[in-house]
Every structure is written in C-alpha cells, then in structure tokens.
Amino acid sequence: MTDPSEQPPGGGRRHRLRRPRPDAAPAPDDTALHAHLRAARTEFESQVERARADFEEANERIKARTGRDLILAILIGLAIGVVLLLSLIIWKPVFLVFALAAVGLGLFELTRAMQGSGRRVDLAPQLAGGAALVLSGWFLSAWLHWVVLIAVVILVIVWRLLGQMVVHDGRRHRDVADDVLAGGLMQLYVSFLASLCVILLRQDHGEYWVLAFIIIAVAADTGAYITGLTLGRHPMAPRISPKKTWEGFAGAVAAALIAGVLLALFMLNLPWWAGLVIGAVILATATIGDLGESMIKRDLGIKDMSSWLPGHGGVLDRLDSILPSAGGALALYLLLTPLVVS
Incomplete structure (x- = not known):
C-alpha cells in the first residue's frame, strides 16, 4: 500500500498542466496581425530604399553640376559652424586659436599651390609671419600692428632673396621678382585680413x-x-x-x-x-x-x-x-x- 502522505494533493489525482502541441495552428487573429506587420515592414523598407535612391540620384546631379558632394559639404559646414560658434560664445580668446589654425592651414595650402605652379615661396617665413600678424592683432595697438605687417613683409622678401642668392641657379630676374611679389601678397591676403578679424573680435x-x-x-x-x-x-x-x-x-x-x-x-x-x-x-x-x-x-x-x-x-x-x-x-x-x- 502507498503511504497517504506520499500521495499528491487532490485525493491521489495528479493534475497535469496541458501544454499546447508544437504543431498547433496559431489563432486566426495572430496570423492576420503578423501578416499585416510583415507587409507594413516591407512597404516601409521599400519606401526608405526608394527615397535613398532618389536622394542619391539628386545628389549625383548636383555633384555633376557643381563639382561638390552635397552631403559632405553640409556636414562639414555644420561642424565648422558649431566650433566657430562655441569659440565665440564661451570665451573670446578661444577664437584666437581657431584663427591661428585657419591662417596656418590657409598659408600652407597657398604655398603648396604656388610651388606647384613653379613659383618659389618659402613656407617657414610665411607661417611665422602669419602667426605674428594674428597675435599682434590681438595683443598690440593699431600702429604697432602696422609695424608688424611691414616687418613680416620684409622678412618674407629678404628670406626669398637670400634663398635665391644661396641657390644661384641662374633664375631670371623677372621670375625672382614674381616670387617676391607672390610671397608678400600672401601675407596681405591671408594673414593681414585675418588679423583684422581678430582686431574686430577684441572690441x-x-x-x-x-x-x-x-x-x-x-x-x-x-x-x-x-x-x-x-x-x-x-x-x-x-x-x-x-x-x-x-x-x-x-x-x-x-x-x-x-x-x-x-x-x-x-x-x-x-x-x-x-x-x-x-x-x-x-x-x-x-x-x-x-x-x-x-x-x-x-x-x-x-x-x-x-x-x-x-x-x-x-x-x-x-x-x-x-x-x-x-x-x-x-x-x-x-x-x-x-x-x-x-
């Protein structure tokens, strides 16, 4: 005989939980809902793919006409704008760093472009003169700033003439004059104009x-x-x-x-x-x-x-x-x- 204490509750009847059969068909409502969701997802993906294709086609047309990638141009422009805005709002001297970097990169680009076209422009005095003009626009008075401008132009000219004398490769006087003129104008165009922005900033x-x-x-x-x-x-x-x-x-x-x-x-x-x-x-x-x-x-x-x-x-x-x-x-x-x- 079996000990009554060992029998399960409910008078010896074992209650088993009924589990649904694995192959049991889902309810009709669930099937319709899943089908509707799949159809909506497919339609959404199709719309996204169509919109992306249209945007890429429009971007390619713009790029072919202007030579610019519109998406990258917008993203980079926004990034530069945010950095510029923060430098002006948070603390004005931060913009000075921004100006120094922009002038340095601009002079580097223009120097490389000049050298690629056959002109002899020296990078070291260009970068030094650009930094001197930007900093003098922030720290010095107006008349001292003009003194720095004259000194920078003279530095660029003398550096080029000395470099030509050292090389002594028979370069024509007209070409040397063009090199000197190009180097001086670079300081007026990039460094001096940027320094005016710094002078305005400190007001x-x-x-x-x-x-x-x-x-x-x-x-x-x-x-x-x-x-x-x-x-x-x-x-x-x-x-x-x-x-x-x-x-x-x-x-x-x-x-x-x-x-x-x-x-x-x-x-x-x-x-x-x-x-x-x-x-x-x-x-x-x-x-x-x-x-x-x-x-x-x-x-x-x-x-x-x-x-x-x-x-x-x-x-x-x-x-x-x-x-x-x-x-x-x-x-x-x-x-x-x-x-x-x-």
Missing part, C-alpha cells in the same frame, strides 16, 4: 560683430548656391568662374540683405536700415573675395586649394569670402557703433 561686443559678418557671408554664399543651382542660366563671370550666374548673385543679394536686417535688429541693436548697409557691404566684399580667389586658382591652374575639406575643397576655399569681409566689418563697426540702441 567691446566684437564677438557679435564677427559672428554677424560671418553669418551674412555664409548666407550670401548659400543663397547664391541654391538660386544658381535651381535658376541659374546667365553666367556672371565666365572667364573667372564659369559656374557663377546672375541668378545666383540675385539670391545672394536677397539672402545677405535679409540676414543683415535680422542681425542688426536682434543681435547688434542697430536700426533696420543699418542692417541693409551691413548686408550690402559684406555682400560686396564677399563677392570680391570669392572672385579674387577664383582668379588666383585659375592663374595657378587648379580647381581647389586642397582636398582637406571634402565637399568644400581646402581651408582657403572656405575663407575666400570671409577674409575680405573682415576688413569691411571692422570699418562698419567703427562707423555704426555710435548708432547702437541701448
């Missing part, structure tokens, strides 16, 4: 003016790019820059003036008409800088100064419109600051 509320003129220059460039891409038909300066059109320039005008008015009212505390003046001046200097660099690249026989910034070209390709605008912005600051609304 009271100068960081807002620096940010404002850069925003206007970028807005003008973006307006010209979008309008020229969509509506451009009539070349503006085909011998200098074949892809620039009058329609693109009209877009740049509209973008620069709108940005100037908004920045004058909400950031610089100036009357709205002062924003029109600022927008017009920065547009003019940015356009001159853009066309000027295009002439330099055309003379050197290159498309971009370098390929360091995919979608943009080189560092100097991004500074072409900003460098001349620094001088215009500094002049506007001195003229319009008395109009600031307190």
